[in-house]
Amino acid sequence: MPTAGRLAGAIIFALFGWYLAGLTIPFFPESNAPTFWLPVVSFIGLVVGWRVCGSRAGQGYNPAVGIGLTSGAAIAFCAIFALSFNKMISNALRNRYNDGTMEAVIDVFNQMIEYAILFTDVTLIATVLIGGIVCAWITEFFGQRFP
Template sequence: MPTAGRLMGAIAFAALAFYLSELYKPLMPEDANPGRLSEINALVGALVGWVIAGKRAGSGTRSAIGYGLTTAAAVIFWCLFVHAFNEMIDRALQVSYNGGMEAVVAVFDLMLEFAQPMLTQSYVIAAVIAALAAGLITELFGQRYP
């Protein structure tokens, strides 16, 4: 059921995903084409924010910190999965894999490869601060407009 908390969760975590994507672009290899990276990640962030953070909105400030961090981690996971899956499909169409199982394993290898540039102190700090802010904003709307 749509609530203000779910709507704000979707908006806040879409903004978080867009922001983190923009921070990620300079960390990508020079030959990589980001394409619609930020827009796709914002859509994933909206869906995850609606489902995870929006459902928990209105449960208190302590909970907001927890579900803000949890939702941000889920957003990052699903964004990595979506892009890794897309890359695997592109490679599979070029017959780069010997079988289906090799392609499935490649998705998780690609996720690790794509996550590597994020493991910098400044990126992690920005992600944590943005997650806390998105969680607290979602909570504010969840409490104020139940």
């Protein structure tokens, strides 16, 4: 059911996803991010804002801290998964997996570990955590004011 909290969460977290995607571009090799990176992370933020944060809006500002941390971690996990899945598909189309589909599935998780190490930066991690909390507080504000 659409509510103001869900709408606010979707918009705020979509903008936050766009901001995070822009921050991660220098971490790619030669600062060359894939062309789909900005829209995909923004869409992930939209979905997380609607489903995770927006659906829980109206519970108070203290629970919003945990919801914001969860939402930030969900955006980071899903973005790294999408990047790794895209890499696995491109490797599969180049016939790099000789042992079957299980090798490709396992490689997704190996790619996720490599990208997580690539994106390991104190500033980026702090931005994900603090930004998630701030976005959840804004969502909570609209969730309480416009039920």
